[in-house]
Amino acid sequence: MSLYRVLHAVVPPLAKAVWRPTVTGLDRVPERGGVILASNHLSFADSVVIPCVVPRKVVFLAKSDYFEGTGVKGALSRAWFTGLGMLPVDRDDTRAAIASLDIALEVLGRGEAFGIYPEGTRSRDGRVYRGRTGVAHLALTAGVPVVPVGLVGTEKLQPVGSRLPKVVPVTVAFGEPIAVAGRFDGVPLGKARRVLTDEIMTAVAALSGQEPAGVYNERPIDA
Template sequence: MLYGLLHAVVPPVAKAVWRPEVVGLENVPRTGGVILASNHRSFADSVVVPIVVPRTVVYLAKQDYFTGTGVRGYLTRSWFEAIDMLPVDRDDAKAAIASLDTALEVLADGKAFGIYPEGTRSRDGRLYRGRTGVAHLALTAGVPVVPVGLQGTERLQPVGARLPRLAKVRVEFGEPLDFTGRFDGVPAGRARREATDEIMAAIGRLSGQEPAGVYNERPGGS
């Protein structure tokens, strides 16, 4: 009952309160498996994208959010389930690999899967180098990648803030990137790297961020 209530209420209320500027929504396919790959500025990113897309967008979230006890644990778990999050243990290497299989299942079911190729939130505003999991998913599943540029979400919910604030947010969707047949005969590692770099370049054009040129390492506990 709580799941249904949250799922029906949260997106329209959040959209009405934040009133994000949305550009290029026509670039998101209405049906079929698709990857929405965006920059990552805030914890709120995984809420902002789904509330503006007219279809379910599945994200992975820390397993801790689904294992709490008591009333708070129940409410937290219900919240993340209501916004279509799936649990993953980010500190377990095997579980991280298994999360790619989970994502492939989501795409095989014809759903939209949201991912942050940077891996973790940018704390200095720069766009970090993408990890190749996004290309692995696109090339394996044979689905398009829609690059997404988020602006302002770092003010909506800054790193360390427990609750979102009012802030001007812009969400821009770029044209889908289709890698079908593009890397035939190319070694898998090179194909994943080149596809990922193309995705990140597209995200950078949409977000306007300065490229960092290095990977973003996740601080402990973030």
């Protein structure tokens, strides 16, 4: 049995028993086939919360730092993130954005679910930021639907600087899948990406109830 299967058999039931998240629209996530789960981003814990409530494997990208530690702590960290289905990416590499898209397309090509945060980095003021068009590039290239996801309360689950998660109300809402097949035939690629990305983020904001910031969110230098 793979490490993922072992952890997924233990972590989600335990997490749901402790935190009892409110989950709506889960039946909107296809049971099989390539699909993108596009979510707002409030906390580091988001990449754990979503896989815990979705029955199928959801692959997220994580900082390569989490996979490169040494000693017992490094081994445990590597096993934890690998077991949750996460893949490493070097965010400080100038080629990381391109590499991450290639990795995502490989995941979708295998018929798996890929999780992404179109805002690029987590919101620090509670607003939902403008989406970057990588999510639309993936959907249009792979020809897969996008399921918008709205998270509420995860920023309180494990605040920045907190070593242990807190027991707080968390809501995960899944929206109607946004299909792409045949919708943008004849539309310039750049425009298609922008229109689709804005559509996805509008759906995400409706699910999360966040105020739209109307601008891009920039990652702090020390993040």
